[in-house]
Amino acid sequence: MNTVASLSLMPHLLIKPSFTCFSRKGVGRYGGIKVYAVLREDGAEFAKNNNLEALFHVDDPGPRVPIKKGKFLDVNEALEVVRFDIQYCDWRARQDLLTIMVLHNKVVEVLNPLAREFKSIGTLRKELDELQEELEKAHNQVHLSEARVSSALDKLAHMETLVNDRLLPDGASSTSTAESTSVVPSTSSTTHVRTKKQPRRSLNVSGPVKPYNPSLRNFWYPVAFSSDLKDDTMVPIDCFEEQWVIFRGKDGRPGCVQNTCAHRACPLHLGSVNEGRIQCPYHGWEYSTDGKCEKMPSTKMLNVRIQSLPCFEQEGMVWIWPGDDPPKATIPSLLPPSGFTVHAEIVMELPVEHGLLLDNLLDLAHAPFTHTSTFAKGWSVPSLVKFLTPASGLQGYWDPYPIDMEFRPPCMVLSTIGISKPGKLEGKSTQQCSTHLHQLHVCLPSSRNKTRLLYRMSLDFAPWLKHIPFMHLLWSHFAEKVLNEDLRLVLGQQERMINGANVWNWPVSYDKLGIRYRLWRDAVERGSDRLPFSNQAESGS
Ligand code: FES
Ligand SMILES: [Fe+2]
Known part of the structure; x- marks a missing residue:
């Protein structure tokens, strides 16, 4: 029996990727499915009439998303299916571990001279051999389960990448002729992943910075x-x-x-x-x-x-309205949440275009590679870094870091960093951390190769730090050191961009927030009536 389902993306987008699912009997608690990416308007019809190769298999789609013949799922439901599959794999891995623990106990029992009943050496050896064999099988099963969890995580990451790719405007394809194979590593022998060649979409941010579009000025x-x-x-x-x-x-x-x-x-x-x-x-x-x-x-x-x-x-900052339109009636609040004390306010003039600086600030995945002498010293490199955010949002949180982040139009980045131990950020959500650092970065577009950066740092602990003499000098020193680690890279990007390189040539899953900023900015500069992520985007103006 084949069950067909197709997933379509947000209706306002020109491209509607669809993922078609066929059921596979006898796998998982709710029956397995195969997932296909069908990048067409008529995804379901196309899937029915064509012999497609599966993008990946989902062993257990879970009970929350009913898969039946002709059923179409939206992209969130598709992600739900894959997420449930990960939970299922995780559950299976736990069962395997439990088996090993039981077997180990049995071995201990057999070998314990006080507990065991009298048995001949030959019987003991036979029992031990059998247990040994069972243990070996269980160990193999655990390795298999590890591979399945890893594969399921890859599926999720790939699916997110597909969704992100579809979010990029069709007409903004890279001038590069590069095509990519689908980036889905398969770590499980049971997962057959199709690596189909398809044109890869990217934003095109290359060449000398164009004169600013007047519509970008109509913000506070x-x-x-x-x-x-x-x-x-x-x-x-x-x-x-x-x-x-x-x-x-x-x-x-x-x-x-x-x-x-x-x-x-x-x-x-x-x-x-x-x-x-x-x-x-x-x-x-x-x-x-x-x-x-x-x-x-x-x-x-x-x-x-x-x-x-x-x-x-307002609230400790001076605001201007450089646009030709009448100023909006409200100026947004950039204050940290209550309970925070401002400890440092620093201004820097930087020789880079403000969009490049925003791209950098909206990216956390670079930290363990770039900030090796400052805040990310000793950080390990996670196997997967993701920015999780609602489909319509410009804010979210970084996985696996306890860091919340938001792009606030037109040029602000707000972030809250959970601090558990110095240098140890991973593994806890921002809310779970008892102390936090709040940062505001304003990237004012001074000119096409200059940004005025306003940085404000607040803490929700140790308010007395504020009264230590020369403390602000220390904060400034640290902020400059961090920024210099970025600056040499961004300057290099800028030079290459001006000479024609595309700085957004190959976006991946952790580039989500940066891409959304670029989509927002493109829409503003095109004079779109409705800005993407508009439930938030207007809040900045
Ligand atoms: S008073 Fe300003 S240039 Fe003469
Ligand atoms: Fe950085």
Whole structure:
């Protein structure tokens, strides 16, 4: 009997991958199935009429997903099927281990001179030989079970990769002509995995950085920490290749004006702030926070104004709206959850395009290879790293690390790291850890090869650390060290990207969040009415 099921992906996508399942009798508690990836709109019909090779086998699809003839499953149900299969394999492995333990006890019993009844040496030897044989079989069974669990995990990872691949826009195929074989390692002799050649989809992020699309400007952008903006200080910032300067007006509120004097284009931030006005260092013209020139020494006063941007202060940060659209009414909150104390606020100007930096910050899988002198020193390399997130989300958590992460449009990364022991992060979820570190990274697009990074670090323990003299210097030193480990790599990527290499040529399962950021950004820059992951994406603006 053949049972057919097909899985389709989210309806709003152009490509709907389908996975067709046929039942296989007599395997597993609920009957085994074979899973096929059918990357067509008419997946089920196609599957019925064609002789397909299985992508992989699922021994036990579980009771939650009824598989019957003609039944179509969505992609989440398909993942559920594979997850249940992993639980089943795990259960089988436990049974095998139990068998070994029972056999070991029997051996101990046979050999124990106090417990055993009198038996001849010959009988004892025979019993031991039999037990030995059973033990050997049980050991083999355990190895088989290990391989099955490992294979089931591979299935899950592969299925996620397939889903991720389908999430990539069809038209964004790599210019590279490379084709890949399906990356499904098979560790079980009972699993026949089809390695079918198929064109691999990737994003194309290559070549010189294009001018910023105006639609990317229509967001609130945090540009400075309030603590860095005293009554008489000026903070020059570049944003979308334009130069601005922030200072406080007479009322103490921040303002953002162009950092170029109307008279003869002198940089204003080299001047000073007098009574809430920024004074040009060249001939002393003074501007208020709305850009109006209010003083023009040694000449007749003219009606002159420089450009200014909407500028607000909220929760310890100064925000600007660089877009042409009217500013959105709300500015998002970037504060850590209650119970955290801010310990460090650091600003760095970095010579890389902000998208490349975001790609880097949204990736944790690189840590045990890149951060070997800092926070990931001594970390082992997990056999599988995944970012788990709802299909519609820009936030989730890293498996096997106790780290939650979120991309917050337009350019923020929030992460909460569970700390159990220094240097030992693996194996616990964020919630299970008793202490946490919260990080905010803002990657302001200064120019096409420059990012202004705002970093805020908070802890939910040891608030007294904040009062230790020079502690902030230590945090800065550590943050810079971590960042430098990344920077040399990202700079290398940038150089190659400008020369034509695609920095997203071969995305894999742990690249999910980075890919979603790129999809979101592509949609913004294309001027899409509806942004992907829009249940969250709009929260940043
Ligand atoms: S250039 Fe600024 S006052 Fe002359
Ligand atoms: Fe890093």
